[in-house]
Amino acid sequence: MGSENKxxxxxxxxxxxxFSRSGVRSKIMLILLEGGRTVGELEKxxxxxxxxxxxxxxxxxxxxxxxxxxxxxxxTNIGRIQAVALEDLxxxxxxxxxxxxxxxYHDLSSIPLELQKSIGMLGSGEIMQDAPETPLKLWEDFINxxxxxxxxxxxxxxxxxxxxxxIPKAIESGVDVEIIVTNAVLExxxxxxxxxxxxxxxxxxxxxxxxxxxxxxxxxxxxxxxMGLANIDxxxxxxxxxxxxxxxxxxxGTMFYDYxxxxxxxxxxxx
Numbered sequence: 001m002g003s004e005n006k007x008x009x010x011x012x013x014x015x016x017x018x019f020s021r022s023g024v025r026s027k028i029m030l031i032l033l034e035g036g037r038t039v040g041e042l043e044k045x046x047x048x049x050x051x052x053x054x055x056x057x058x059x060x061x062x063x064x065x066x067x068x069x070x071x072x073x074x075x076t077n078i079g080r081i082q083a084v085a086l087e088d089l090x091x092x093x094x095x096x097x098x099x100x101x102x103x104x105y106h107d108l109s110s111i112p113l114e115l116q117k118s119i120g121m122l123g124s125g126e127i128m129q130d131a132p133e134t135p136l137k138l139w140e141d142f143i144n145x146x147x148x149x150x151x152x153x154x155x156x157x158x159x160x161x162x163x164x165x166x167i168p169k170a171i172e173s174g175v176d177v178e179i180i181v182t183n184a185v186l187e188x189x190x191x192x193x194x195x196x197x198x199x200x201x202x203x204x205x206x207x208x209x210x211x212x213x214x215x216x217x218x219x220x221x222x223x224x225x226x227m228g229l230a231n232i233d234x235x236x237x238x239x240x241x242x243x244x245x246x247x248x249x250x251x252x253g254t255m256f257y258d259y260x261x262x263x264x265x266x267x268x269x270x271x
Contacts, residue, residue: 015063015082024048024056026086029075032066033083036074036263041266095237098124102242103107106229110216112259121252125244128226142226146170147190153257155180157214158236159188171205180208180257180264193270198266208264217241225253 009016027046031037039057043050057073060066065079073170075083096103096119108116128142144161146152152175171177186209188246189196199205215230228241244253 015127016028022059024052025060028051028056028060028073029065029079029083029086030052030090031194032073032075033087034070034079036069037184038071042073068076086116088120091123092118093120094124095120095122099127101238102127103231105232106116106240107215107232109235110214110229111256114212115252115256115259118252118255121248122244123246123248125242125249128241128243135190146175146219146221147173149175149222149223151175152177153253154178154180155186155210155214155216155218155257155260157182157230158217159185160217163219168199171199171202174204176204177259178206178208178261180210180260182214183209183211184265186270190270197269200270208261209267210260210264212260212263214260218253220250220252220257225249 027048028042031042031045037045039050039053042048042053046053057066057068059070060079064076065082066073067076067079068074075220111119111138140249143166146166147170148164150233154163156163156179167177168178196207200207215234217226217228217236219226224243224245226241226243228236230236231240259260
């Protein structure tokens with residue numbers, strides 16, 4: 001630990017231990033994040049004796065994290081901020097633990113640090129890995145789902161055959177499509193420049209190129225996102241992509257896409 005981080009840790013060491021050494025205090029904070037509760041209500045929710053709860057509540061009150069009004073305990077402004085941070089940490093650990101190998105053995109350099117901090121927004125996902133008797137079925141279902149999407153946003157450093165053929169169909173169907181590609185992918189798709197240039201004249205299709213060495217395959221619609229990361233050695237395998245569904249994953253995906261869009265250049269015509 002560097003000297004600066006050591007000093008910072010020492011400033012909050014007591015606060016961190018307040019949560020790490022007591023599951024009861026952490027549970028109280030997370031429960032009160034949803035709204036005020038009486039001791040009786042906390043006792044039922046946590047299945048903890050009232051004497052233990054009152055001891056923990058006193059600790060939280062002394063730190064000005066919890067306050068009591070008319071027998072109801074609630075978070076102070078400071079308590080709410082810390083509870084939100086605690087919930088974010090909890091969600092991050094859940095997200096990582098669910099697909100430990102995915103996050104452990106893939107290159108995360110293409111995910112900005114600020115978005116790595118909020119990775120808990122992704123929640124529970126599913127690895128797009130097919131059963132041996134139905135190889136690539138999940139990928140086929142994913143590609144087909146693009147046809148019924150309202151919005152498609154993608155950042156990719158690789159070419160996926162089904163994806164390349166599905167996008168023109170989605171554009172033709174009126175789907176709002178924006179794609180960010182690396183220079184290598186732009187060069188590879190230039191062989192279809194006549195077809196692509198026709199699509200670029202349509203209002204519902206925008207193509208961008210980014211100079212950075214992005215190592216990711218990312219596609220998002222209005223309801224889900226699919227993300228594939230390069231292995232540590234730089235290779236990709238389609239059997240390791242993960243899909244996240246819901247409002248929060250899409251919010252995270254929007255921030256991810258916008259991050260790369262700000263660094264990209266729009267392509268109006270392929271030469």
